[in-house]
Amino acid sequence: MPSPAQTLGANVGLALTISTSSIDLSREKNGSNLNLMHVVVTGGAGFIGSNFVHRTLETRPQARVTVLDSFSYAANPASLAGLPEDRVRVVRGSVADLELVRRVLGDAEDPVDVVVHFAAESHNDNSLRDPLSFVRSNVEGTVVLAMVAAELGIRLHHISTDEVFGDLELDDPAKFRPDTNYAPSSPYSASKAASDHFIRAFVRSHGLRATISNCSNNYGPRQHPEKFIPRQIIGLIEGRLPRVYGTSENVRDWIHVDDHNDAVWRIIERGEIGETYLIGADGERTNTEVVREILRAFGRGPEEFVRVTDRPGHDRRYAIDASSTLGLGWRPQHQDFREGLAETIQWYRDNPSWWRESAALAEARYREVEEELPQEGH
Incomplete structure (x- = not known):
């Protein structure tokens, strides 16, 4: 069996060098004026995390990134292919592995400035079938990171979801705010709610220098x-x-994922320790509207889709009041949803080798889920 930390080598062409030297516990930084040089990104081979890595390298030419990822089914090594080896290293392992996290965050040769915590199990359907895996990853993993970051005095930003707030009525003009009560409705959102509360507890009880963001889809x-x-x-x-x-x-x-990640950087650089920030772009659309927009881009008719039995606990509406993040000077740049969707469609057309295998597995899982759902009239 391979050790929990290993080089991905030929898969992504990135080197892994973890120092086991003694950990410097004396480093202190001002929470709002970080000289960001070395960034640890958990879940950096997943969707938002890998885009964060790319965005960081593009916009911060001096930054170095360490990706810590378990490479579960939702991660893709190809998302990190071609990145510069002198600026990126990849560690395969779980955020719930305390000793591994201590080694990665305690790198005395290249001290870590900030940890951005994306790693999470995130698919609602899977959480209904296997909630314990969500507790291990989303709750235990977050607690381990909080413990080690607090020990070492490292700045931590925790990525969460608007799903912790539950849902809103379709005709309700209200939006989620940082002070909205938590009301999770799936094992996934419950696990993220728990992780948020653990971060807040560590800020108060252990002096953890952390912020939280809850983002929309x-x-x-x-x-x-x-x-x-x-x-x-x-x-x-x-x-x-x-x-x-x-x-x-x-x-x-x-x-758009780039707008989300730009907001995360703005929070890291300007946010107040202990605060929660909501990230959204006023992009409310029904699932019908989104599907019809995709159909239009493919030259298909607006009704060429299939309805299947609804899943249990399917939230009705999410909507974000992003004034907390807008107040830091961030503004979303991808305001034209049709244009952003067209670019996304083109990316999937251009990169079939990236998605073909995982798409086949995902469809097989969806077939199993649909077979388990109660059928209308039964």
Whole structure:
């Protein structure tokens, strides 16, 4: 069996060098004026995390990145292919592995300035079938990171979701705010709610220098084929009609992944320790509207999709009040959803080798889920 930390080598062409030297516990930094040089990105081979790595290298030419990822089914080594070896290293392992996290964060040769914590199990359907795996990754992993970051005095930013707030009525003008009560409705959102509370507890009890962001639904390149938008895109590329749950009138607040990651950097650089920031781009659309926009881009009719039995606990509406993050000077740049969607579709057309295998596995899992759902009239 390989050790929990190993080089991905030929898979991504990046080197792994973990120092086991003594950990310097004396480093202190001002939470709002970090001289960011070495960034640890957990879940950096997943959708949002890998895009964060690319975005960081593009916009911060002096930054160095260490990716810590377990490389579960939702991660893709190809998302990190071609990155400069002198600026990126990849560590395979779990954020719940305390000793590994201590070695990665305690690198005395290249001290870590900030940890950005994306690593999480995130698919609602999977959480209904295997909630314990979500507790291990999303709760235990976050606690381990909080413990070690607090020990070492390292700045931590925790990525969370708007799903911790539950859902809103379709005709309710309200939006989620940082002070909205938590009301998770799936094992996934419950695990993220717990992780948020652990971060807050460590800020108060252990002096952890951390911030939290809760973001709306992301779209863009490198998103796993099990997710809503890429599943419909890939299905149409392969000749299948889109499939949507229930009435498909559920509303999601969409944001381009680059806008999300730019907001994360703004929070790291300007946010206040202990605060929670909500990230959204006023992109509310029903699932029907999104599917029809994808169909339009493929030259198909607006009703060429299939409805399947709704999943249990399917949230009705998410909507973000992003004034907390807008107040830091951040503004979303991808305001034209149709244009952003067209670019995303083109990325999936251009990169079939990236998604083909994982798409086949995702469709097999969806077939199993649909067979388990109660059918109408039964």
